[in-house]
Amino acid sequence: MEKDRLEAFSDGVIAIIITIMVLELKAPHEGDWHALSELAPEFFSYVLSFIYVGIYWNNHHHLLKAAHRVNGGILWANLHLLFWLSLVPFTTAWIARSHYAAAPVTLYGVVLLLSAIAYWLLQAAIIAEHGEDGVLRKALGRDFKGRLSPVLYATAIVLSFWWPWIAFGIYAVVALMWLVPDRRISSVVK
Amino acid sequence: MEKDRLEAFSDGVIAIIITIMVLELKAPHEGDWHALSELAPEFFSYVLSFIYVGIYWNNHHHLLKAAHRVNGGILWANLHLLFWLSLVPFTTAWIARSHYAAAPVTLYGVVLLLSAIAYWLLQAAIIAEHGEDGVLRKALGRDFKGRLSPVLYATAIVLSFWWPWIAFGIYAVVALMWLVPDRRISSVVK
Amino acid sequence: MEKDRLEAFSDGVIAIIITIMVLELKAPHEGDWHALSELAPEFFSYVLSFIYVGIYWNNHHHLLKAAHRVNGGILWANLHLLFWLSLVPFTTAWIARSHYAAAPVTLYGVVLLLSAIAYWLLQAAIIAEHGEDGVLRKALGRDFKGRLSPVLYATAIVLSFWWPWIAFGIYAVVALMWLVPDRRISSVVK
Amino acid sequence: MEKDRLEAFSDGVIAIIITIMVLELKAPHEGDWHALSELAPEFFSYVLSFIYVGIYWNNHHHLLKAAHRVNGGILWANLHLLFWLSLVPFTTAWIARSHYAAAPVTLYGVVLLLSAIAYWLLQAAIIAEHGEDGVLRKALGRDFKGRLSPVLYATAIVLSFWWPWIAFGIYAVVALMWLVPDRRISSVVK
Numbered sequence: 001m002e003k004d005r006l007e008a009f010s011d012g013v014i015a016i017i018i019t020i021m022v023l024e025l026k027a028p029h030e031g032d033w034h035a036l037s038e039l040a041p042e043f044f045s046y047v048l049s050f051i052y053v054g055i056y057w058n059n060h061h062h063l064l065k066a067a068h069r070v071n072g073g074i075l076w077a078n079l080h081l082l083f084w085l086s087l088v089p090f091t092t093a094w095i096a097r098s099h100y101a102a103a104p105v106t107l108y109g110v111v112l113l114l115s116a117i118a119y120w121l122l123q124a125a126i127i128a129e130h131g132e133d134g135v136l137r138k139a140l141g142r143d144f145k146g147r148l149s150p151v152l153y154a155t156a157i158v159l160s161f162w163w164p165w166i167a168f169g170i171y172a173v174v175a176l177m178w179l180v181p182d183r184r185i186s187s188v189v190k
Numbered sequence: 191m192e193k194d195r196l197e198a199f200s201d202g203v204i205a206i207i208i209t210i211m212v213l214e215l216k217a218p219h220e221g222d223w224h225a226l227s228e229l230a231p232e233f234f235s236y237v238l239s240f241i242y243v244g245i246y247w248n249n250h251h252h253l254l255k256a257a258h259r260v261n262g263g264i265l266w267a268n269l270h271l272l273f274w275l276s277l278v279p280f281t282t283a284w285i286a287r288s289h290y291a292a293a294p295v296t297l298y299g300v301v302l303l304l305s306a307i308a309y310w311l312l313q314a315a316i317i318a319e320h321g322e323d324g325v326l327r328k329a330l331g332r333d334f335k336g337r338l339s340p341v342l343y344a345t346a347i348v349l350s351f352w353w354p355w356i357a358f359g360i361y362a363v364v365a366l367m368w369l370v371p372d373r374r375i376s377s378v379v380k
Numbered sequence: 381m382e383k384d385r386l387e388a389f390s391d392g393v394i395a396i397i398i399t400i401m402v403l404e405l406k407a408p409h410e411g412d413w414h415a416l417s418e419l420a421p422e423f424f425s426y427v428l429s430f431i432y433v434g435i436y437w438n439n440h441h442h443l444l445k446a447a448h449r450v451n452g453g454i455l456w457a458n459l460h461l462l463f464w465l466s467l468v469p470f471t472t473a474w475i476a477r478s479h480y481a482a483a484p485v486t487l488y489g490v491v492l493l494l495s496a497i498a499y500w501l502l503q504a505a506i507i508a509e510h511g512e513d514g515v516l517r518k519a520l521g522r523d524f525k526g527r528l529s530p531v532l533y534a535t536a537i538v539l540s541f542w543w544p545w546i547a548f549g550i551y552a553v554v555a556l557m558w559l560v561p562d563r564r565i566s567s568v569v570k
Numbered sequence: 571m572e573k574d575r576l577e578a579f580s581d582g583v584i585a586i587i588i589t590i591m592v593l594e595l596k597a598p599h600e601g602d603w604h605a606l607s608e609l610a611p612e613f614f615s616y617v618l619s620f621i622y623v624g625i626y627w628n629n630h631h632h633l634l635k636a637a638h639r640v641n642g643g644i645l646w647a648n649l650h651l652l653f654w655l656s657l658v659p660f661t662t663a664w665i666a667r668s669h670y671a672a673a674p675v676t677l678y679g680v681v682l683l684l685s686a687i688a689y690w691l692l693q694a695a696i697i698a699e700h701g702e703d704g705v706l707r708k709a710l711g712r713d714f715k716g717r718l719s720p721v722l723y724a725t726a727i728v729l730s731f732w733w734p735w736i737a738f739g740i741y742a743v744v745a746l747m748w749l750v751p752d753r754r755i756s757s758v759v760k
Contacts, residue, residue, distance in 0.1 A: 005577055005631055007195055012392075012585030015202030020593065022276050023210065027283035031291020036284075050276070054269040061195055061265070075631070076749070079624040086592050086620070093597035094606075101601020179266070197385055202582075205392030212466050213400065217473035221481020226474075240466070244459040251385055251455070369456070387575055395582030402656050403590065407663035411671020416664075430656070434649040441575055441645070559646070 002070050006078060010060060013082045018053040021046055021089045024096065042096040048172060049092040055178045056085060056115065067126045077125040081118040087111050095168075105164035109157040109171065116150050149174050192260050196268060200250060203272045208243040211236055211279045214286065232286040238362060239282040245368045246275060246305065253309075257316045267315040271308040277301050285358075295354035299347040299361065306340050339364050382450050386458060390440060393462045398433040401426055401469045404476065422476040428552060429472040435558045436465060436495065443499075447506045457505040461498040467491045475548075485544035489537040489551065496530050529554050572640050576648060580630060583652045587659060588623040591616055594663045612666040618742060619662040625748045626655060626685065633689075637696045647695040651688040657681045665738075675734035679727040679741065686720050719744050 025042050028035035060081075067074075091111050094104040123146075152174050160167035215232050218225035250271075257264075281301050284294040313336075342364050350357035405422050408415035440461075447454075471491050474484040503526075532554050540547035595612050598605035630651075637644075661681050664674040693716075722744050730737035 002635065005581065005634075008198060008578060009581045009585055009627060009631075011195065011199045012202050012582050013589055015199055016206055016586055016589040018272075019203055019206040019210065019276055020589065022280060023213075023593075024597075025277075025280045027214075027280055027287050027294075029287050031284070031288025031294050033293050036293065036297065047273075050269075050273055054266075057199060058262075058265055058269075061199075064195075065192065072628075075628055076624075079620075079628075082588075083617075083620055086589055087595075090592060090595045090597055094601070097597050097599050098601025103603050103606065104597075104601050107606070198388060201385065201389045202392050205389055206396055208462075209393055209396040209400065209466055212470060213403075215467075215470045217404075217470055217477050217484075219477050221474070221478025221484050223483050226483065226487070237463075240459075240463055244456075247389060248452075248455055248459075251389075254385075255382065388578060391575065391579045392582050395579055396586055398652075399583055399586040399590065399656055402660060403593075405657075405660045407594075407660055407667050407674075409667050411664070411668025411674050413673050416673065416677065427653075430649075430653055434646075437579060438642075438645055438649075441579075444575075445572065 003064060003067060006070050006075065007064050010064075010078060010082065011057075014053060014057045014060070014085065017085055017089060018050060018057070021049055021053075021092055024089070024093045041099055042093075045092045045096045048168075048175060049088050051175045051179065052112065052171075053085065053088060055175065056081075056119070059119065059178075063123060063126065067130065069129055071125075071129055074122070074125045074129060077118070077122040081115065081122050084111055084115040084118050088115075100164055100168060102161055102164045105167050106157055106160040109153050109160060109167060112171065112174075113150055113153040113157065116146075116153060120146065120150075145177060148177070193254060193257060196260050196265065197254050200254075200268060200272065201247075204243060204247045204250070204275065207275055207279060208240060208247070211239055211243075211282055214279070214283045231289055232283075235282045235286045238358075238365060239278050241365045241369065242302065242361075243275065243278060245365065246271075246309070249309065249368075253313060253316065257320065259319055261315075261319055264312070264315045264319060267308070267312040271305065271312050274301055274305040274308050278305075290354050290358060292351055292354045295357050296347055296350040299343050299350060299357060302361065302364075303340055303343040303347065306336075306343060310336065335367060338367070383444060383447060386450050386455065387441075387444050390444075390458060390462065391437075394433060394437045394440070394465065397465055397469060398430060398437070401429055401433075401472055404469070404473045421479055422473075425472045425476045428548075428555060429468050431555045431559065432492065432551075433465060433468060435555065436461075436499070439499065439558075443503060443506065447510065449509055451505075451509055454502065454505045454509060457498070457502040461495065461502050464491055464495040464498050468495075480544055480548060482541055482544045485547050486537055486540040489533050489540060489547060492551065492554075493530055493533040493537065496526075496533060500526065500530075525557060528557075573634060573637060576640050576645065577634050580634075580648060580652065581627075584623060584627045584630070584655065587655055588620060588627070591619055591623075591659045591662055594659070594666065611669055612663075615662045615666045618738075618745060619658050621745045621749065622682065622741075623655060623658060625745065626651075626689070629689065629748075633693060633696065637700065639699055641695075641699055644692070644695045644699060647688070647692040651685065651692050654681055654685040654688050658685075670734055670738060672731055672734045675737050676727055676730040679723050679730060679737060682741065682744075683720055683723040683727065686716075686723060690716065690720075715747060718747075 025039060025046060028038070088111060091104065091108040095101075095108055098104045152170055156167040156170035159170070215229055215236060218228070278301060281294065281298040285291075285298055288294045342360055346357040346360035349360070405419060405426060408418070468491060471484065471488040475481075475488055478484045532550055536547040536550035539550070595609060595616060598608070658681060661674065661678040665671075665678055668674045722740055726737040726740035729740070
């Protein structure tokens with residue numbers, strides 16, 4: 001019951017984040033395909049960010065499913081995660097407007113890395129509330145993707161100074177890695 | 191309970207999509223009726239898109255009512271549908287700003303067609319989870335509108351290259367077809 | 381349960397409508413009180429529209445509380461109401477930008493009148509579903525405010541052609557009339 | 571059940587308020603770190619306002635948890651609180667755009683003060699509905715932070731006329747004060 005409202009608020013914020021990014025796709029006044037093609041950079045960064053925010057919603061959904069109680073620490077850890085996610089529309093827009101320059105691609109990775117850390121902190125706060133023997137602890141026993149992602153983000157951040165496109169490619173690979181169904185939590189919890 | 195959150199998130203995204211379209215109706219600085227009349231193209235495309243997004247919310251509501259469980263595939267099929275719907279405000283704005291030029295009207299139909307395919311995939315994912323004998327399968331036995339719509343969208347897309355207004359008229363006819371109450375699912379499920 | 385989702389979606393749309401109006405209050409670059417005072421027209425129309433949308437949310441809340449079932453007709457009657465409410469941010473902005481010119485004040489009243497009619501249709505659809513003897517029918521026996529409001533809107537619309545400020549004053553009076561607590565439904569239903 | 575919808579609507583409005591503030595962070599066209607650094611004033615005011623709106627959501631969450639019934643007065647007291655919170659994005663943007671000039675910093679404090687008063691009124695309305703012996707009354711016995719905050723806001727408002735940065739610092743201190751976990755309500759209610 002308490003958890004319900006945490007989920008509802010998070011759903012609201014994530015729904016807004018994922019949707020306002022589309023406001024960056026500004027309709028041109030010319031009605032031809034060439035005008036549309038100039039929006040390609042905006043479109044590609046939108047697609048990637050939509051998938052990333054979708055992954056976070058998906059994982060948040062699974063994580064909270066395993067939680068039974070919330071406390072003040074969990075509320076703030078959750079707001080902390082939402083804060084970093086709320087910067088995704090900005091970094092997405094900066095990447096597109098600067099045509100994938102080095103600095104925006106670096107910042108995009110930094111926001112992804114900080115979001116991943118915030119997610120990890122939220123997970124830790126939920127585990128702490130439920131105890132080491134909780135079902136969540138067991139379910140997260142081997143958190144392979146969750147450990148690999150920050151390493152890949154950090155690598156991409158370093159590479160972005162010289163080769164922004166390679167860094168952007170790594171972000172896309174991490175997103176694809178998460179898109180592959182993850183039976184870990186669902187199999188244990190359900 | 192799990193389904194609740196999928197519905198809540200979808201409701202949030204669809205509510206934002208249907209509402210941010212109105213931001214495209216930019217209030218003029220002149221306070222006379224002539225200034226208002228210049229917004230007529232924006233208004234008509236807004237009305238059509240409001241009805242379309244309303245139809246999707248309505249059908250999504252009925253579809254999820256018949257679902258009892260969700261899995262990872264359903265979550266992503268749902269996000270995939272929301273992705274295409276999230277492009278409706280953009281195509282709506284492009285149609286209006288370009289004064290119903292051919293390319294935007296074509297793109298509008300493409301987004302409608304891809305949304306329809308995404309809806310069909312979501313429906314298939316829910317049926318797969320619930321089994322062929324599920325109440326949903328029975329309810330959707332003769333999915334007349336669901337089969338006719340893509341055909342009409344495809345026809346309109348082809349026609350839009352030469353006659354955008356006829357294509358737009360077909361979009362409006364499909365919307366009207368869905369507005370007519372559909373007792374199919376409700377009669378079986380309820 | 382079915383009703384829950386109708387409420388959730390309506391809450392989402394109304395929450396967005398009531399909040400995006402504030403985007404019209406564009407922060408000036410100058411940091412002095414004079415720059416702020418130039419936003420007074422925007423602020424006053426924002427306050428009135430915030431109250432109106434709040435009244436609709438409030439009444440919608442009471443109306444749905446008395447409903448137990450929803451059908452296709454109720455879903456569309458509800459979307460129809462949300463459509464007219466979604467135009468409130470536009471008319472609010474137009475009033476402010478044109479500095480309370482006649483045409484925008486007229487249009488504001490027209491949107492209020494159409495919203496009131498849409499609300500009445502929604503109420504009728506809910507009563508029809510629940511039967512004449514339903515608690516709602518009884519509760520709404522003497523719908524004094526609901527009958528007076530459209531008359532006042534119509535009067536204000538006519539007057540707005542010559543005296544927009546008097547019309548705006550009438551809108552404010554109707555809002556105040558609704559702000560006064562209405563024990564009607566709550567006393568019967570609760 | 572009735573309370574649920576009040577929470578859902580408030581969550582929606584607060585989620586939108588906290589998220590649309592990020593729209594003020596407009597991505598620059600230049601893709602270098604210097605262009606980013608020029609957004610520092612926007613970023614800092616965004617962080618502070620994000621924390622403030624988060625605090626209100628958090629406290630609102632705790633307050634409503636202790637409530638069991640809602641009435642018309644509570645609904646309007648809640649909308650009144652949401653009204654003042656809805657002005658936070660505007661004051662946040664004004665502070666940033668004017669580079670922390672005196673008037674915007676004063677207004678920021680005024681909106682915080684009025685939000686605090688509105689919160690206090692909502693609390694009073696809930697206590698009135700539940701009676702003096704209600705669990706909430708007991709839980710709020712020594713409302714230290716709730717009494718100190720308005721005093722600090724008022725002090726900052728006065729100081730802002732001469733030293734806006736000191737006033738801004740006080741706002742930050744009040745925010746930090748609230749971030750420290752408050753075991754008061756949770757310990758009594760839970």
